Amino acid sequence: MIPLRVAIDPFPISVPLVIRLQNDGPSEEGTAGVIHRGQGFVEYDVCGLSLTVRTPDPDALDGDVVLILPGQRSLHRLIRNGSPHNTFLVTEQCDQKCVMCSQPPKAHHVDLFDPFYEAALLGPYGTTIGISGGEPMLHKERLFDFLLRVQERRPDIEFHILTNGQHFDKNDEPILQRLDRARILWGIPCYSASPETHDDIVVKAGAFETLERNLALLGKNGHRIELRTVILNANVNGLADLSLYVTTHHPHISFWAIMQLEPIGYGRQNWGREFFDSSQNFDPIAAGVDIANIRGLETVLYNFPLCTVPEPYRRFCANSISDWKQKYLPTCSDCSAINRCTGFFEWYPEERGFSSVGAL
Amino acid sequence: MKVWPLKFREHDHGELLFTNEAGGFFRSDQRFLERYVDGILTDDDFEFLRRHGHAYRDTSDAAFDGFCGRWARRINPVSKLNYFILIPTLRCNLTCDYCQVSRAPETASGFDWNDEILRQFLGSLSKLDTETIKIEFQGGEPLLRLDILEEVREFCRNNFRQAEFVVCTNLQSVSEEAWEFLGAADTFISTSFDGVEEVHRSQRTKESVVHSEFRSNLQRAFSEFGTAKVSALPTLDVHNLPDPDTVIRSFVELGLRSIYLRRVNYQGFARKRYDFRDTQEAWMEFYRRFVDRLVEHNWENDDAVEEYYLSHLLRRIFRTGVQNHVDLRNPNWLGYDYLVVDFDGQYYPTDEARMVSRIGRLDLSIGDVDSGIDARKRDVLNSAASNFEDPDCIHCVYQAYCGPDVIDDLSRYGRIDIPRHETAHCQHHTALFDFAFELIYSEDPKVQRSLGHWLGTPKYRTELAARLK
Numbered sequence: 001m002i003p004l005r006v007a008i009d010p011f012p013i014s015v016p017l018v019i020r021l022q023n024d025g026p027s028e029e030g031t032a033g034v035i036h037r038g039q040g041f042v043e044y045d046v047c048g049l050s051l052t053v054r055t056p057d058p059d060a061l062d063g064d065v066v067l068i069l070p071g072q073r074s075l076h077r078l079i080r081n082g083s084p085h086n087t088f089l090v091t092e093q094c095d096q097k098c099v100m101c102s103q104p105p106k107a108h109h110v111d112l113f114d115p116f117y118e119a120a121l122l123g124p125y126g127t128t129i130g131i132s133g134g135e136p137m138l139h140k141e142r143l144f145d146f147l148l149r150v151q152e153r154r155p156d157i158e159f160h161i162l163t164n165g166q167h168f169d170k171n172d173e174p175i176l177q178r179l180d181r182a183r184i185l186w187g188i189p190c191y192s193a194s195p196e197t198h199d200d201i202v203v204k205a206g207a208f209e210t211l212e213r214n215l216a217l218l219g220k221n222g223h224r225i226e227l228r229t230v231i232l233n234a235n236v237n238g239l240a241d242l243s244l245y246v247t248t249h250h251p252h253i254s255f256w257a258i259m260q261l262e263p264i265g266y267g268r269q270n271w272g273r274e275f276f277d278s279s280q281n282f283d284p285i286a287a288g289v290d291i292a293n294i295r296g297l298e299t300v301l302y303n304f305p306l307c308t309v310p311e312p313y314r315r316f317c318a319n320s321i322s323d324w325k326q327k328y329l330p331t332c333s334d335c336s337a338i339n340r341c342t343g344f345f346e347w348y349p350e351e352r353g354f355s356s357v358g359a360l
Numbered sequence: 361m362k363v364w365p366l367k368f369r370e371h372d373h374g375e376l377l378f379t380n381e382a383g384g385f386f387r388s389d390q391r392f393l394e395r396y397v398d399g400i401l402t403d404d405d406f407e408f409l410r411r412h413g414h415a416y417r418d419t420s421d422a423a424f425d426g427f428c429g430r431w432a433r434r435i436n437p438v439s440k441l442n443y444f445i446l447i448p449t450l451r452c453n454l455t456c457d458y459c460q461v462s463r464a465p466e467t468a469s470g471f472d473w474n475d476e477i478l479r480q481f482l483g484s485l486s487k488l489d490t491e492t493i494k495i496e497f498q499g500g501e502p503l504l505r506l507d508i509l510e511e512v513r514e515f516c517r518n519n520f521r522q523a524e525f526v527v528c529t530n531l532q533s534v535s536e537e538a539w540e541f542l543g544a545a546d547t548f549i550s551t552s553f554d555g556v557e558e559v560h561r562s563q564r565t566k567e568s569v570v571h572s573e574f575r576s577n578l579q580r581a582f583s584e585f586g587t588a589k590v591s592a593l594p595t596l597d598v599h600n601l602p603d604p605d606t607v608i609r610s611f612v613e614l615g616l617r618s619i620y621l622r623r624v625n626y627q628g629f630a631r632k633r634y635d636f637r638d639t640q641e642a643w644m645e646f647y648r649r650f651v652d653r654l655v656e657h658n659w660e661n662d663d664a665v666e667e668y669y670l671s672h673l674l675r676r677i678f679r680t681g682v683q684n685h686v687d688l689r690n691p692n693w694l695g696y697d698y699l700v701v702d703f704d705g706q707y708y709p710t711d712e713a714r715m716v717s718r719i720g721r722l723d724l725s726i727g728d729v730d731s732g733i734d735a736r737k738r739d740v741l742n743s744a745a746s747n748f749e750d751p752d753c754i755h756c757v758y759q760a761y762c763g764p765d766v767i768d769d770l771s772r773y774g775r776i777d778i779p780r781h782e783t784a785h786c787q788h789h790t791a792l793f794d795f796a797f798e799l800i801y802s803e804d805p806k807v808q809r810s811l812g813h814w815l816g817t818p819k820y821r822t823e824l825a826a827r828l829k
Contacts, residue, residue, distance in 0.1 A: 216425035240823055248384070248413040249426035251433055251680060286819065293817035294824055296679030312818035 002324035009052035085322035087130030137167035193245035219252030239288035247295035260303035279308035335359035383760035433680035443698035555607035620668035664813035690763035691746030752780035
């Protein structure tokens, strides 16, 4: 597992600090160069102050854009150099309580859009930044402002924004038109074509109706959407129906991600009730994939280890589990497909997981 | 609840196929038709119709936006010019039976691009507003003018971010320099192979020495470059149709999984002699038999084979935005995204337009490399580019999947306004779509297995062949 936070010695700041760490070259505005390497730590020069980072592997931090909050004894690796999995967590608040949520909501909110803006400007050329939460659109004025400001200074940066799609309305259309639609992909979950089933899963009455309207609103304004569906015992048998529904009523959706459950947060709490063992029965998922393919909707299977998927459907599997929380099982060491395989979540409970896994 | 206008056509066993303008379809019966016409649809009818994209509650309903989205995505937008079919020479080293007008003898003079045309063509390329370009070298036999091919390719490589080249060659006489040219990663080979040795020889190569030269070049092309770079198309004469199994076997032996059955497109006198109406039935009978044999092949073998045009029609039925085949799209804009440049520098909107013009029936050129596009003439041709307003097409159950062919109408009838169902293009496509829907609604597991292959998915799903009971 790759650490996203790294310990530091107390550092005297009163406002959040965003800097890019670098092994070589002089420190200039926004960057901090190495001034001393010791046993298990490294010192950087931050505008004349010494920042001590406790790490056995300082090279892994080279080029990272990091955030240090006043009073905290660790830094946050906001943009890890060379990683495609960098995400800004903009809030932990949410208006849904989805049964599979990997990051259950909290009431408290700290606004970090300003440091995120600084971090984006320091990011490598053409990088993709994930925006996640909680529900980022609960702070949509700040989010829109952030996106517009970044796209003005850094038009090369792409955004993948995860949202529950509940908070758009007609008044957002002028801003939706100003955003760079070619560089934003909205990742929006929909769990079922049945309003009752969807609402039950996200634990919010009326959520489906709002979602349906807002998917259409984004589509009409030319925005690109990745539809995301986590499979659960509660919705798996409706996947063919959902596939028909999406391809009929939401033709502007660009991709469909069908995802296996992540065993953390509520997903871990509800694992026993909701985990669907697709290694035993892949049929309902296959039906959804086939219908989408025939209708021309590009479909991707996320978080499915290849050995749990029948051979004809393996070509739809993506290596989707983020590098920092990805692991392989002992049996995987003999597998010929390991390089193409997404593997397992770090917190995958082997004894309660897929009944059939094994080297290919 | 409102229902989008439905069109219908009787299919087998008295069932009716219903479609709407966004390409949605289902089958039902006479009783539903009566309920629809009489305005007494039931709640179950409405629920089925909304679920399948044929009805909506009001304009704020996602089903309304969904329909509009699917309708809009079926429209072929005008796109930037980035594709040229070049005829650097009309001369050819073969005298194939069906190539009546588009060739000149190998030794003839005055049938090649001169330096001036080449210079003007390259000059026009540098004015294009595109970063990518595709060039198809046709003829005649383009390898007779390897020097022009070299120069065009070099220019494109240097002036576009991405360039792709296709050489449509008969692979009859290929010099070592030509093999080297064809070997480049950005260059592809498209050749003719009529599917059965004897047929190929009788129609094309004639002499056995000439035929064995072709055979060895064909083998070399496939073994050296593979099917990713080499494709082969058969041209079939409806009066001399081959055995489907032999054609399938020959293509599979070459490693090819896609066969595009094209029939000889007679021009001039030959067209009078072989009237379309007399041959259409025989062609469709053969075509159905061929597809039946493909279905059988795909049931027995893992490496599935398709008939290219049928797969294309199926994709146009199920999907929106399938505009990758210039012969069938709607509107079928002429003279915008691709152009044919003849041996004398004249521009034509399509290759058939070039041939019609060569036999002196009609001049369908739309400018030349010197003076540029004749926009007025192009506009006239494009006045009938779409089937949206055609008084016959608007009643057709297949309108959303089809597209007009103005050039074919002009070449056969000299006009574009004869009743659509009397045209060869319409009769042929109506027969093809009838056949496609027979397959879509087939309960034969062998057919369903092939449908999955042709639509690019592991398993065909009958949920998509909806029936309203």
